[in-house]
Each structure stands twice: as structure tokens, then as C-alpha cells.
Amino acid sequence: MGARARKGDWVQIHRILLGPGERAPQVPPDTQAVPLEMWVKGFLVEGGELGHPATVRTVAGREVQGTLVAVRPGPGHDFGEPVPELLTVGLEAREFLKSVGG
Amino acid sequence: MGRDLSYAAVMARRNAIMIAAVGIDYQVFATGAVAFDYEAMMREAGYSVEQAAAIQRQTHVGDTPLLELGNITRLARALAPPGKGARIFLKDEAANPSGSFKARRAALSVFHAERHGYPGVCAATSGNYGAAVASQAAMRGLGCIIIQEVFDSRGVGQPEIVEKGRACEAYGAEVIQLTVGPELFYTFLVTLEETGYFNASLYTPYSIAGIETLGYEIARELLAREGRYPDAVVVTHAGGGNVTGTARGLRKAGATQTRVIGVSVDLAGLHMASDRDFNRKSFTTGHTGFGIPFATWPDRADVPRNAARPLRYLDRYVLVTQGEVFYVTELLAQLEGLERGPAGNTSLAAAISLAQEMDRDQILVVQETEYTGAGKHPWAQLTFARRNGIVIERGDPAGNVPGERIVIPQRPDQLRVKEYPLENLRRSYLKNALAYAGTAPLTSTDFRFLAEDTGADEAWVRRTVAELAGQEEGKPR
Numbered sequence: 001m002g003a004r005a006r007k008g009d010w011v012q013i014h015r016i017l018l019g020p021g022e023r024a025p026q027v028p029p030d031t032q033a034v035p036l037e038m039w040v041k042g043f044l045v046e047g048g049e050l051g052h053p054a055t056v057r058t059v060a061g062r063e064v065q066g067t068l069v070a071v072r073p074g075p076g077h078d079f080g081e082p083v084p085e086l087l088t089v090g091l092e093a094r095e096f097l098k099s100v101g102g
Numbered sequence: 103m104g105r106d107l108s109y110a111a112v113m114a115r116r117n118a119i120m121i122a123a124v125g126i127d128y129q130v131f132a133t134g135a136v137a138f139d140y141e142a143m144m145r146e147a148g149y150s151v152e153q154a155a156a157i158q159r160q161t162h163v164g165d166t167p168l169l170e171l172g173n174i175t176r177l178a179r180a181l182a183p184p185g186k187g188a189r190i191f192l193k194d195e196a197a198n199p200s201g202s203f204k205a206r207r208a209a210l211s212v213f214h215a216e217r218h219g220y221p222g223v224c225a226a227t228s229g230n231y232g233a234a235v236a237s238q239a240a241m242r243g244l245g246c247i248i249i250q251e252v253f254d255s256r257g258v259g260q261p262e263i264v265e266k267g268r269a270c271e272a273y274g275a276e277v278i279q280l281t282v283g284p285e286l287f288y289t290f291l292v293t294l295e296e297t298g299y300f301n302a303s304l305y306t307p308y309s310i311a312g313i314e315t316l317g318y319e320i321a322r323e324l325l326a327r328e329g330r331y332p333d334a335v336v337v338t339h340a341g342g343g344n345v346t347g348t349a350r351g352l353r354k355a356g357a358t359q360t361r362v363i364g365v366s367v368d369l370a371g372l373h374m375a376s377d378r379d380f381n382r383k384s385f386t387t388g389h390t391g392f393g394i395p396f397a398t399w400p401d402r403a404d405v406p407r408n409a410a411r412p413l414r415y416l417d418r419y420v421l422v423t424q425g426e427v428f429y430v431t432e433l434l435a436q437l438e439g440l441e442r443g444p445a446g447n448t449s450l451a452a453a454i455s456l457a458q459e460m461d462r463d464q465i466l467v468v469q470e471t472e473y474t475g476a477g478k479h480p481w482a483q484l485t486f487a488r489r490n491g492i493v494i495e496r497g498d499p500a501g502n503v504p505g506e507r508i509v510i511p512q513r514p515d516q517l518r519v520k521e522y523p524l525e526n527l528r529r530s531y532l533k534n535a536l537a538y539a540g541t542a543p544l545t546s547t548d549f550r551f552l553a554e555d556t557g558a559d560e561a562w563v564r565r566t567v568a569e570l571a572g573q574e575e576g577k578p579r
Binding site for chain 2: 017018022023026027031033034035037039040041042058059060076077078079080082085089090093096097100
């Protein structure tokens with residue numbers, strides 16, 4: 001990934017919304033100890049260097065400020081790997097139905 | 103802008119923000135210390151089932167296929183005692199525009215927002231509802247912002263939620279992604295205040311009216327096709343809207359004798375606001391982490407009075423394990439040729455064992471499916487679980503430990519629902535109701551309301567309230 005984004009690029013920014021001491025009183029201790037963080041994507045309006053302040057315009061038309069963390073970020077999820085514990089479930093069920101007939 | 107954005111300051115403004123963003127003055131429905139006129143709220147602020155169906159038709163929602171699962175019925179019958187094994191039907195809600203029954207709720211909310219001149223809609227949801235709102239907003243040309251709880255503090259995202267966020271973006275919505283914590287609601291309030299968007303809450307009368315068509319369609323179609331109403335409908339239970347709307351729709355269609363059975367995935371022991379526990383679960387909805395708190399106190403939602411009140415409608419509540427749901431997801435794909443998302447199959451996991459208790463001529467309806475895809479898929483979710491240290495193995499699902507061990511059944515006869523007594527939910531509800539009332543004395547209107555709202559008789563409510571109040575007095579202050 002390039003270190004600079006250009007105006008109009010689809011980018012992602014990050015911001016801390018509440019610090020560890022500012023969390024809601026009802027959250028458990030492990031969550032109290034970490035900040036509430038936010039990520040938003042949009043078209044770059046200002047800034048452009050990764051790790052530095054930037055402003056984006058979101059598809060809803062809002063301008064949001066934060067730290068530039070990614071240029072053209074993908075979702076990153078997939079179908080995972082084949083799970084051996086599931087691979088034979090269908091075969092077994094068909095075999096079972098065959099054995100009971102009907 | 104000069105607004106104080108500290109957590110405390112924003113929460114203190116919540117009522118004013120909500121009235122502007124929902125357009126309902128809930129105060130007019132209050133009738134006692136805890137009581138409010140639920141039916142008046144549903145009538146005056148909501149839509150009739152006929153209106154809801156007409157609105158949904160405008161955006162291609164509803165009228166989904168009701169499929170008889172012949173092979174899964176055969177499998178259940180082979181395991182059942184002689185004469186037992188109800189016919190299992192499945193309402194294929196994945197056929198809705200955004201791939202789940204949530205399109206029904208979103209259709210009404212977004213219609214309402216458009217009619218009242220809001221520039222856009224906003225929803226705080228990590229579930230299928232986000233994509234549903236985004237899809238409906240796209241059809242009606244409104245702006246849309248979805249706020250999701252996605253990541254833990256390591257920046258690791260739940261694959262199921264990442265996929266739902268991607269879907270929202272595909273429909274043209276802005277997605278605000280957050281780390282774990284109930285302050286999702288804080289961000290929601292800040293965003294509503296900033297944008298003037300409509301709060302497309304899951305819990306308004308509009309949202310629940312949108313689900314009534316689901317129960318209504320099931321009852322009407324079965325009556326026409328089979329000459330009878332369903333004997334039981336199995337409903338995945340999380341926030342309570344699915345149970346409430348489906349049951350109300352069944353009743354409105356005349357199916358007053360149909361039993362409504364709620365099902366949740368058992369995630370006992372995992373804290374929903376815990377940074378550590380967040381990625382130790384493989385289901386992000388339809389589980390006890392929502393199901394139990396929302397049944398025992400519905401008014402913890404993002405509106406002052408929740409239109410989803412499941413204890414009014416539940417005849418029975420049962421739990422299944424994560425491993426059982428993944429197992430039946432395979433059965434549905436490979437015995438019925440329907441590849442659908444795991445979370446939507448929660449009620450199907452229960453149906454296979456519930457059908458075995460029922461007579462062969464009876465009908466059991468599983469009332470939803472959801473779309474599947476990257477992230478929302480057994481392989482994706484179990485690969486993720488394994489990477490987070492969860493043990494996955496074949497065995498008896500009784501050995502399932504939420505957050506530690508997912509057990510995929512070895513045989514179909516190991517699919518067994520676990521009862522969760524409704525009386526436990528009702529007692530907890532009453533405890534919460536007493537805390538809500540505070541020092542205000544309960545009137546006869548309150549007792550009548552509590553009986554209706556818990557689905558219990560008034561004598562039991564009075565007895566239990568007296569018992570709980572006695573315990574409270576005995577406690578050191």
C-alpha cells in the first residue's frame with residue numbers, strides 16, 4: 001500500500017471516541033481498560049499521509065476527521081477453511097435416511 | 103459545534119434526542135408506575151397488518167415461499183416414537199430483498215421516515231437489520247447510516263458482522279464501525295443529533311408491525327394449502343421482536359391456538375460487553391445474551407417503551423447449542439438443497455427435536471432463514487472460532503461450553519432442546535419492573551399490566567411481587 005492517498009481516494013480513518021477512563025460505568029473491567037474506537041470510510045477531503053490526521057466525506061455526506069489508517073480497505077473476510085468436523089455430516093445424514101427407507 | 107460530547111452529557115440528552123428521532127411521545131401511553139397502554143401504542147403509533155403488507159409490497163418485501171422440508175421431516179420421524187413426528191415447514195425469509203426477515207421491519211421504519219420528511223435513517227445494529235435498512239433506504243432514496251459493534255481491542259472483527267457491514271455498504275449506506283461496548287448507543291445518539299436522521303429502531307411499533315405480516319402469511323397460507331393453522335411456530339428469539347411480531351400476526355390471522363416457541367443459542371457465561379468474550383462466540387445474534395435480558399426487561403432498548411414484549415406471546419422457551427445449529431445448517435443444505443446462513447437456522451435446530459414430540463398429522467413451522475455468504479457461513483465462523491482458541495469436535499452437544507468448546511453432534515438423535523422455564527424469565531422481569539417503579543406504589547392497573555406483560559395470571563404476579571418486595575426489605579441497605 002502506498003504511503004500517500006490522493007484527494008478523492010476511498011480511505012478509512014480511525015478515531016478514539018472514549019478513552020479508557022471515560023467508558024460507560026456498566027462495562028466490565030476488561031472493556032473499561034481499553035478505549036472505544038471508531039473506524040469510518042469515505043472519500044478523502046484533506047490530508048493523505050498514513051498515520052496522520054485526515055478528513056473524509058462519507059457516502060451519507062458527513063465530513064469526519066480522524067487518523068488515516070488505510071487506502072481502499074477491503075472487508076478482509078472470507079469463507080474460512082473446510083471444517084473436517086462438518087465435512088461428513090451431509091453424507092452421514094443421507095446414509096441414515098437411506099437406512100430408514102420410507 | 104459546541105455540543106458536550108462526553109458520555110454523561112450525551113446520555114443526559116437521550117430523551118430529547120429520541121423524541122426528535124422517533125416522532126413518538128411515549129409519555130401519553132403511560133398509565134401507572136410501570137404500566138402503559140401497549141395496545142393503544144401499537145394502534146396509534148403503528149400500522150395495521152393490512153397497511154404493513156401494502157407498504158411492504160411497494161418495496162418487494164414479504165410473500166416469501168413456505169417450503170415443506172420433506173427429507174428433514176423424514177429424518178425427525180425416523181427418530182420419533184411411533185405416531186410422532188410433525189411435518190416441518192420452513193418460511194424462506196432469505197427471499198426478501200436484503201436476505202432476511204429484517205427487511206419486513208426496515209420496510210415500515212423507512213416508509214415512516216420518508217412519510218415524515220426525515221432526510222435519512224440511522225440504526226445501531228450488528229445484525230441483518232443493517233443491510234435491511236440500507237436496502238430499503240436505497241429504494242426510497244433516503245440517506246442511511248448503520249452503526250456496528252465489530253472489533254475487539256486487537257482490531258479483530260467478527261466475520262459475520264464484517265460481512266453484514268459489507269452488505270450495508272453494497273446498498274449505499276455509511277457504516278460506522280466500533281469496538282465492543284454498550285457505548286454503541288452513545289455513538290448512535292451523537293449521530294442522530296448531528297444528522298437529524300430517523301431512528302430506525304428495531305423496537306418501535308412500526309418495526310413490530312412489519313413482522314406481523316410474517317405470522318399472518320404463515321397462518322393464511324397454511325390454511326389455504328393444508329386446511330389448518332400451524333400447531334406450533336418456532337421462532338429464533340433475541341431482542342423479542344421476532345417472537346412478538348410473528349405471534350401478533352398469527353393471532354390477527356385467526357391462528358389463536360398455535361403455540362409460539364422461542365429458541366435461542368445458549369451462550370451462558372459469556373459477557374456481551376466484554377472485550378475478551380466478544381470474539382469467543384460464534385453467533386452474534388439469536389442467542390441468550392440478548393434473548394434473556396430482553397425477555398426479562400424489554401425497556402432496555404433504544405426507545406423508552408419497547409414494542410417487542412416477548413413474554414406476552416411465548417408459550418415455551420428452549421435453548422440449542424452453537425454446534426447443533428452448524429450441524430442443521432449442513433442438513434438443510436445437503437438434505438433439502440437449501441444453503442442458508444447459520445444464525446437463521448437456530449429455530450430449525452430446535453424444530454427437529456420438537457417435531458418428535460408432536461403427532462404426525464401436526465404441522466410445525468420454522469419461520470425464518472437468512473442469506474449466507476463470506477463470513478456468514480459455518481466454515482468462516484468455525485475457522486474464526488478455532489483461531490480464537492475454541493475447541494471444535496464431534497460428540498454429544500451436551501458437552502458444549504460457550505466460549506470454550508463447540509460440539510458438532512455425531513448423530514441426529516443428539517439434537518435435543520434444553521428447556522428454559524418461562525417462570526424464571528417472569529420472576530426476573532418482575533424484579534426489574536419493581537426496580538423501574540422505584541418507590542412509586544403499584545396500582546391495580548400496574549398489576550393488570552404486569553400480568554399481561556409476563557403472560558402470567560394476576561394472582562401469581564401479586565404473590566410474586568409481594569415475595570420479591572419482602573426479600574428486598576430483608577436486604578441490608
